[in-house]
Each structure stands twice: as structure tokens, then as C-alpha cells.
Amino acid sequence: MNAAPDKIGHVPATAATALESDFPQIEISQIAEQESWRKEINRPIYHIHKWWATRLGSVFRGITLGALSQPGTDTWEQFYKTHDLAGKVVLDPFMGSGTTLGEAVKLGAKAVGCDINPVSTFLVRQAFTPVSEAELRAAFKRLERDVAPEIRRYYQTRDPQTGELIQVLYYFWVKTVTTPEGEVIPLLSRYVFSQDAYPKKKPRAQIVCPDCWGVQEDRYDATDLRCQHCGNQFNPQKGPAAGQYVTAESGQRYRIKELLPKDGSPPSHRMYAMMALRADGSKVYLPVRDEDLALYEEAQVRLSREALPLPEASVRPGHNTDQARGYNYTHWRDFFNARQLLCLGLLLREILTIDDLAVQEQMLCLFSSTLEFNNLFCSFKGEGTGAVRHMFSNHILKPERTPLENSVWGTEKSSGTFSTLFESRLLRAKRYLDEPFEIAFEYDQDGNRKGSRKTVASHSIRARRVETWDELDTADHGLLILNGDSSRLPVPAGSVDAVVTDPPYFDFVHYSELSDFFFAWLSPVLRHRYPWMAREDSSDQGEVQHKDPRVFARQLAAVFTESCRVLKDDGVLAFSFHHSRAEGWAAIYEAISEAGLAVVAAHPVHAELRGASPKTAAKDPISLDAILVCRKKAFALHRSSAIQDVRQSVDALSSRLQAAGLRISAGDRFVIGAAQTLIARAADDLGFDEIKEHLETIRLGVRATAREVESGVVDVHLATV
DNA sequence: CGCGCGTAGTTACCTAAAGT
DNA sequence: ACTTTAGGTAACTACGCGCG
Structure with missing residues (x-):
């Protein structure tokens, strides 16, 4: 044509x-x-x-x-x-x-x-699966009545100002290692554990004292601090962990991996701070006190007594799993702490009692989504950034030095919890089934893009x-x-x-x-x-x-x-x-x-x-x-x-896309060139090595061109190839 | 065994648009 | 108008490998 x-x-x-x-x-x-x-x-x-x-x-x-x-x-x-x-x-x-x-x-x-x-x-x-919002809300309400209070009670602490019980949003944990001399070292690279996404604009940060583990507020870049609780003088920017090494009190340096538990169990952790939600809706950072540790232990004890549907499977060796296995995470349940296992288990057990299987499976799907934000491979992203960095943000299974424990049921100010994902994921998806939409651009009189809107272009x-x-x-x-x-x-x-x-x-x-x-x-x-x-x-x-x-x-x-x-x-x-x-x-x-x-x-x-x-x-x-x-x-x-036709197509396509405002890298030029090569050679029935050679030639060709274009050197044709 | 080098992995910071 | 969300990216750092 x-x-x-x-x-x-x-x-x-x-x-x-x-x-x-x-x-x-x-x-x-x-x-x-x-x-x-x-x-x-x-x-x-x-x-x-x-x-x-x-x-x-x-x-x-x-x-x-x-x-x-x-x-x-x-x-x-x-x-x-x-x-x-x-x-x-x-x-x-x-x-x-x-x-x-x-x-x-x-x-x-x-x-x-x-x-x-x-x-x-x-x-x-x-x-x-089309399930009505009303049915889902009814099932959610039932869970909220029957199991949420039981779960929430493990995420409470006393507000030191008012003495009231308030909800905990997040617990901050740190992995610890023990030296051959018996010294327990937290793997903190800094003692600043929370700061804003724009620290230069909002320098207020949360710092934990290495001596008394008290929590105080100061600048994110403070280098010399006196603990207001115990008087300890320290540099908040210098924690004992740096890269793959950790430094003991004596100044002795160890490779972290060499200090992992010898019995093959996953690393130990210490809970060191919390973020809680005050009655007035404000968030407050608190130190961990004895009663908070006691609450965690209560969860541990209850976990050992309850019959819960928890995962038994082991982590099989593999390309993506070896990193976690290297830290002795050999079973999927090792990815959770005791409180998480207990609360997830209680929630799952309750979901399984929902009679309507369609509704039950919607809730199971939501439960499974919640797992991603409620395990020890999650971390804290800082304030103003969407608090929880979930475990798969990097497509790898990387053990976190400083895991963040989210709350399983959640509060209205939480992210990545069962109750918040119910609204933001499940109900939103069901609404899309009813009214699917496309993105469309809006233009001003001069034809310049001035924004986008959602437009309905499909039946439900x-x-x-x-x-x-x-x-x-x-x-x-x-x-x-x-x-x-x-x-x-x-x-x-x-x-x-x-x-x-x-x-x-x-x-x-x-x-x-x-x-x-x-x-x-x-x-x-x-x-x-x-x-x-x-x-x-x-x-x-x-x-x-x-x-x-x-x-x-x-x-x-x-x-x-x-x-x-x-x-x-x-x-x-x-x-x-x-x-x-x-x-x-x-x-x-x-x-x-x-x-x-x-x-x-x-x-x-x-x-x-x-x-x-x-x-x-x-x-x-x-x-x-x-x-x-x-x-x-x-x-x-x-x-x-x-091959020169292929090259010409690459040039033509690249400049068209560039003219439309897309940034085209050498890698992108290769994508275009390789695709063209597959068309050009479609009838030739080449073997693996032959086609690979053609593709290599194109790869080098389009890369060279990209560099020349960048540096202003005159385009040289590849007709000789 | 240290060094250079290329690449794999981490951290600090940044952002468009939704939410309020 | 401001905050929050769920992402992305630049720059840094560790790691593995070949080499002298």
C-alpha cells in the first residue's frame, strides 16, 4: 500500500x-x-x-x-x-x-x-467478576464488626500526653547482628529514621538516640546532637552499619553477612520507634516502651496457641529468591513477624467464613494484595512520599535493614492496609467495570495541550x-x-x-x-x-x-x-x-x-x-x-x-517520535531497528546465529548514529555494512 | 593482591495527579 | 491551596572479573 x-x-x-x-x-x-x-x-x-x-x-x-x-x-x-x-x-x-x-x-x-x-x-x-458494591460493603462491614477489633487491639499504644489509647500506624524495626564478643549491633546507617521527601523545605526529622533509644525531633542534617532524654552526645548521620560492613563499639569492622545467626534462622530485629495517630488526627512519633513490647509478646503467645491458616511452603532456590535465602529466609512465613502472622491469620480465617463464594474470593484477593504491604520486606519512604515502600517495588526480594511494620487492618490515615485497599483498589476496580473510561487530552484554541480528562468510550x-x-x-x-x-x-x-x-x-x-x-x-x-x-x-x-x-x-x-x-x-x-x-x-x-x-x-x-x-x-x-x-x-x-533501508526507517521513525516530544535514546533506536530487521528478514528463514549477527550490525549502527547525532558529527551511512 | 572497569544494587530525592 | 500517594530517577556504592 x-x-x-x-x-x-x-x-x-x-x-x-x-x-x-x-x-x-x-x-x-x-x-x-x-x-x-x-x-x-x-x-x-x-x-x-x-x-x-x-x-x-x-x-x-x-x-x-x-x-x-x-x-x-x-x-x-x-x-x-x-x-x-x-x-x-x-x-x-x-x-x-x-x-x-x-x-x-x-x-x-x-x-x-x-x-x-x-x-x-x-x-x-x-x-x-461483577460483584455489587453493596454486597462488598456488607461483607466488609461484617469483617469490621467480627474481626477488626481483635486485630486493632494489637496496634495500640498509650498517648503519653493524654494517657488515652491511640492507634499505631507503623512500627519501626531494625535488624540486629551479634558479634563473637556478644555485642548486639543495630544495622542503622543513620539515627535519622524519618524525614520529609523535601528535607530542604521541611528539615524537621525524627532521630533515635543510640544510647537510650529515646526519640526526638531535630534537623534532618544535624551532625552533633545531645539526647534530650539521657544527655548522650552523638552524630545522627553516623550509624554502625555502612554498606556491607558494621562497626562494633571497639572499632572492629565485620562483614554483616558473616554475623548472621549460625543456626540458619533469619536475622533478629529490634522494634525501636512507632508512629501513632492521635485522637485529633495528627501523627506522632513515639519511643517504644515496655508496654509496647509486652503487647507484641502477647501477640507472639497467641500466635502459638491459635489454629490459623498460615503458609507452610518453603522458599525454593532461584534467581530472585536467592538473595532472601542468603539471609536465612527459607520459609514464606519468615517474611512476617509474629504480630503480622497472627493478625493476617485471624483476618484470613474470618474471610473464609463468608458464605457467598464470589464475595469471599473478592475478599481473598484483597487479602492477598494486603500481604504485599504487611511484611518485613517493606520499608518506610519518609513523610510526604506515601509512607510504605512495598516489598516488590524492585522486583527482587531484598531483606530490609530497617523494615516497617504496617498495621493489618489499618486506620483512615494508613496506606497499604486491608481497610484502605478495600476502597482504593477493590471498589475502584468494580466501579471501572460499571463505567470504563479512557484518557483524552484537551486542547486550547491554539491547539496546545492544556490537560486531560476521562472519557467514557465503552459499554460497561x-x-x-x-x-x-x-x-x-x-x-x-x-x-x-x-x-x-x-x-x-x-x-x-x-x-x-x-x-x-x-x-x-x-x-x-x-x-x-x-x-x-x-x-x-x-x-x-x-x-x-x-x-x-x-x-x-x-x-x-x-x-x-x-x-x-x-x-x-x-x-x-x-x-x-x-x-x-x-x-x-x-x-x-x-x-x-x-x-x-x-x-x-x-x-x-x-x-x-x-x-x-x-x-x-x-x-x-x-x-x-x-x-x-x-x-x-x-x-x-x-x-x-x-x-x-x-x-x-x-x-x-x-x-x-x-540493511540501509532498515537504517532509513530507524531515522525516519526516530525523528517523527522526537518531533512529537518523546525522548529517543540509542536503546530506543535499537528497538526500532531490531523490529525492522525482523520484518526485513521474515522470509529468509535464518538460523539463530545468522539473525543475531544482522541484529548486532544494526545495534552497532544505530548506536553509532545516535552518538554522532548527539556530538554533531555528520551522519555517516551504513551502506558499506 | 590491589586496581580498573563495567555492571548490579541502594539511597536520597523528585513529581503528576488524586485527595481533601 | 495544600497534602498525600505511588510511583520514578540520578547519583552513589558494592561487586565480580580480568589483569599485571
Whole structure:
């Protein structure tokens, strides 16, 4: 259809969908960027529970719309219209948090989602279960009446000013080590334990005395302080812990890891301060007194006497879990202290008494969300920053030197507690089912963007959950949510209009190791209800994740082959992808070819930013995803192009995106170039090493160009390559 | 064994938009 | 208009590896 240099991809003569030629990449990138600021508010149904790689809903709305529209349709023009694509079926074989399913049902299509991870299947089923706000509120009220008072009593302290009992918001803990001489050292790097996010504007900070453990207020940068309780003179900026070392009173330095308990138990902790909520609603920092320690011990004693549904599973060795295991965290229950285990156990036991199973499972999902904010791997972020840094903010399991103990039930001023997440996550998500919305920009008379608003562009989400393909076939707006290996789907051949997905990226996060944290709680209470919950852990032989790109390619090929089987001949398989290394792309190429597919188009678009690992972020941060569009090989028109054409496309695309205000790094140029290379070589059936070599050439080529452009050196063409 | 180097992991600080 | 939330990012620091 066109060979214009500003379009990437070559439109096959047989194009069957709009997505093969058109994608409003700039408009959607801008919305996607806006959406990514507060994903949980802009697409609440995909954030009902923690998932590690949630895709941007607006991008997947665009992809799904394009994949289900006739060639020549202007996708952008259709973006805000209400659609009713009844009869169309969309499949996502890596459904994750369910983004594709949600966007497909919003367009009125039927959807099939499958994931090998049971936590994913559980959370997606909860996300799409319509339960009325009234029913949920009634269940919440019952819990509030029957179990909240019991839980709250373990989060109380006496206000030293008034003598009243007040609620504790947070307990501050610090890990301690014991030297061979018997000295117990707290692993504090500073004695300032709380300060504002803008310390220069609000220098008021909380400091604990290393001698008497009294708490006092002073400047965040104070270097010479006299304790107002015991008179001790000290430097609040210098604690005994620095990096991987700790210094004893004698001046002797030890490696912290060498002082861990020798018996293989997790590190010890000391509770050293609290933040409580006064009757007038103000927050106050308090030292820990004997009565507070006694209350904790009471919880410990009760924990040993109660029969509670607590996790028994051990932490299996793995890429993401070894760091925690290195600190002797060998069982998932080690991630919680006694009070947390007691209160979580009491709450879970009560939730399990809810008769209506649909409501009960909504509450179980909320309970599981709460776990993320109520364990010893959480930390305090400081005032003015959203107090709790939850355990998965880094996609790793890093033992915190100074854990923050949140309160399980919570107060009106808490964050990350059962009662606050009920409103901010569960009810918000249910409201989105009733009234789904999109972000739209508003412009002033001169055409400048002046703000954004939410606009309704879909019918309410009334997907009917079905359990089999036959039911889906006959139901309007059916939704089939499966658990299992997507290389064997209970779906007939040639029955799906589009496959829209986000495959795991070679070398990235190992979800099942992390999802075990939730699975350890969910499995014992759900294993009799769902066969896919009845396993030892959330891992599976069929998982697509391997450090060897060739093995990874083979695993991915199995799923793509199955997707190709169930796909109609005029359907597309589209997915988002990016990777900073040639191997990652070579693996994708191999998986696609082996499945009998060919990449026919690629559209760059704003990616979800994975802040998790800075491994590539330093030099060439990637902010683009490539939307790769594939057709069955027999129905795709192939055109091999020369490497300089690929280079030209990269230049054209990059400058267009830059003109639209996106920052394009060398890493982004490689994403565009690699995607172009997959199109250019789609017909060549290259082996892994051959395609990798091509990709390497492109990688070096586009990087060089980026540097030259930056330094003002005249562009040199790669025609010689 | 110390050093340089590239990369993995941590901390301090910053922010758009929601909430009040 | 101000505070809170749930994130992000720059800069720093530790770590592993090869090398003399």
C-alpha cells in the first residue's frame, strides 16, 4: 500500500486488518505516557492485585482495535468511539494481569486468556467478576464488626500526653547482628529514621538516640546532637552499619553477612520507634516502651496457641529468591513477624467464613494484595512520599535493614492496609467495570495541550465468565479464563480472530518465584476448589523463562505454534516487545519463524517503564516497545529489504517520535531497528546465529548514529555494512 | 593482591495527579 | 491551596572479573 519512509513495515498485498498498515503510534504514546503516571487509577481492573508486568491499557486498546478492524480503518478516529465487536474472539496466551482481556471485552469482543501461573489466573478471575458494591460493603462491614477489633487491639499504644489509647500506624524495626564478643549491633546507617521527601523545605526529622533509644525531633542534617532524654552526645548521620560492613563499639569492622545467626534462622530485629495517630488526627512519633513490647509478646503467645491458616511452603532456590535465602529466609512465613502472622491469620480465617463464594474470593484477593504491604520486606519512604515502600517495588526480594511494620487492618490515615485497599483498589476496580473510561487530552484554541480528562468510550464491562470453549462459542460477551500451558489450548483450530499478547522477555523477571509469596497463602485455602491451586508452588515445567536464549526461543515457539493453530487465516498475532540485546530479538525471530508466522509490521510505542532493574538504564534507557504484528507465513507477502533501508526507517521513525516530544535514546533506536530487521528478514528463514549477527550490525549502527547525532558529527551511512 | 572497569544494587530525592 | 500517594530517577556504592 505504501513505501513511504515514515511508515515502518511493509503492507502485504493480502492485508486483512488495519493493524498491518496503520497504528496511531504518536497519539497512543502520548496517552500511554499519561496513563503510566498512575496506572492503578487509570486502569484499576488490572491493579486489583500485584502483578509484575502490567501493560498499558491504552496501547492494548489500540492494538486490539486495529487487529479487529478492516484494512484502511483509521484506528485513531475509532479510538474514542464505543464499539460492539460481538462475535469476534481475542486470545491472550500470556494473560498476566488481564490487560488484553479487559480491552477486548470493552470493545464488545469475546476473549480467551490463559496463563501458566495460578496467581495470574486467580487475580484475573477476580478482576472480571461483577460483584455489587453493596454486597462488598456488607461483607466488609461484617469483617469490621467480627474481626477488626481483635486485630486493632494489637496496634495500640498509650498517648503519653493524654494517657488515652491511640492507634499505631507503623512500627519501626531494625535488624540486629551479634558479634563473637556478644555485642548486639543495630544495622542503622543513620539515627535519622524519618524525614520529609523535601528535607530542604521541611528539615524537621525524627532521630533515635543510640544510647537510650529515646526519640526526638531535630534537623534532618544535624551532625552533633545531645539526647534530650539521657544527655548522650552523638552524630545522627553516623550509624554502625555502612554498606556491607558494621562497626562494633571497639572499632572492629565485620562483614554483616558473616554475623548472621549460625543456626540458619533469619536475622533478629529490634522494634525501636512507632508512629501513632492521635485522637485529633495528627501523627506522632513515639519511643517504644515496655508496654509496647509486652503487647507484641502477647501477640507472639497467641500466635502459638491459635489454629490459623498460615503458609507452610518453603522458599525454593532461584534467581530472585536467592538473595532472601542468603539471609536465612527459607520459609514464606519468615517474611512476617509474629504480630503480622497472627493478625493476617485471624483476618484470613474470618474471610473464609463468608458464605457467598464470589464475595469471599473478592475478599481473598484483597487479602492477598494486603500481604504485599504487611511484611518485613517493606520499608518506610519518609513523610510526604506515601509512607510504605512495598516489598516488590524492585522486583527482587531484598531483606530490609530497617523494615516497617504496617498495621493489618489499618486506620483512615494508613496506606497499604486491608481497610484502605478495600476502597482504593477493590471498589475502584468494580466501579471501572460499571463505567470504563479512557484518557483524552484537551486542547486550547491554539491547539496546545492544556490537560486531560476521562472519557467514557465503552459499554460497561458485563463479560459473562464461561468455563469451556463451547460455552464461549454460544455466549455473547463471553470470557474464558484458563490456567495452564498455552502450548495446549482447549480451543479449536482456526477459531480466533486475533492473538494479542505480551510474552515474557528472555532474561527478565522470574514471576513464579515471586508469585510464590502470594501462592503460599492462597494455595492452602483454594486448593480444594481449583485443581490449578493444588500444587507445591506456582512454578511449572511449561514456564517460558530461560537464561539460554535458544531454549527460551523453543519454549516461546511452542506457545506461538499453538496460537497460530487456533488463529484464523486472516487473523493477526500481535505482541509488544523490547530488549536491549541482540539475543533477545534473535529468540523472538526464531520463535515466530518456527511457529509458521512472519512479522509483517512493527509500530514503536511508549512502553511501560520497568524501573525494576537499572541494568540497562544507565546508558541506553529503553522507553519504547515495538508492537510486532505477525501473519501466518502462507498469507504474508514477504519483501526482503537491504540493511540501509532498515537504517532509513530507524531515522525516519526516530525523528517523527522526537518531533512529537518523546525522548529517543540509542536503546530506543535499537528497538526500532531490531523490529525492522525482523520484518526485513521474515522470509529468509535464518538460523539463530545468522539473525543475531544482522541484529548486532544494526545495534552497532544505530548506536553509532545516535552518538554522532548527539556530538554533531555528520551522519555517516551504513551502506558499506 | 590491589586496581580498573563495567555492571548490579541502594539511597536520597523528585513529581503528576488524586485527595481533601 | 495544600497534602498525600505511588510511583520514578540520578547519583552513589558494592561487586565480580580480568589483569599485571
